Structures are given as C-alpha cells and as structure tokens.
Amino acid sequence: MEQYEHALNEQDNELITLARRHLEQKYRKPLHTVAAALRMADGHIIMGLNFDHFSGSICAEVSALTHAMNRENYAVQTVVAVRRNTAGEYVVANMCGKCRQIFHDYVPQARIIVDSHGSVEVRSIEELLPLAFYRHREKINDAMQGVSDEEIVG
C-alpha cells in the first residue's frame, strides 16, 4: 500500500493555485464548477474542467486524466480539484467515488490532495478507497503488458 506524507509541499500548493486560477477563468455555473490540476512525474502540468450534461457529467479529475492519456503517459504524480463553496470561496474539492475508482485503477500511484475536515492534506488512493474493487486494475495491467482481449476474462 502506498503511503504518503500527508503534509503539502511547495509544489502541491502551486498545483492548488493553478487549479484555482483555472476555475476562476472557466467558472460558469451550472456547466463548469470544478477545475482540476495534475502534475505528471516529469513535472508537466495538465488542467481539467468538469462539465454538466443531461446525458452524464464528466468530472474535472477525469477530464485532466484523459489529457494525460493523450500524451500516452499515465505517470500522474499529484492531482487536486478545486470548487467554489456557497460563500464563493475557492476550496479543495474531494474526489467523488467514481473518480476514486478510476484513479485507483489507472493511476494508483497518484498523490491526491484532499480536504480532511478543514485541513488540506495529501492522501494515497488506497487511503481514499480502502478494500477497493480490483478487477479493472488487473485488466489495465494486462492490457499494458500486451495481453490480448481474448485472454482477459471478466
């Protein structure tokens, strides 16, 4: 199980600032209300924005993760999402359950910045989603190692 120092470092604070600036530019209730920033292992920063749609909404974290995949690189180091609270303040948004499962499966090494009862901290996906459903992570590992679909059962 990955465990990380819970305290933020300077790069984490910078990532929060970038996500906040992105949301300040793109906020358009009810369509765009959350922005995410990913720091890749090589230091590259990728932004994401949620969008609301009747057919199914896309979370900012997954939006950013898709951009990372476009670079053929799953090496996400850190992720944070920011939203506006009811007072209009920009605050760290905790990852929803669906995103936790997706990050668990695709980028289990990611450090995730969370609001822990008013304290902004870093957590591993194992801490956010203990005893997770593992089958999809296994499928991803198989696919990355070139195992064909026919060999993947389930």
Ligand SMILES: [Zn+2]
């Ligand atoms: Zn989500």
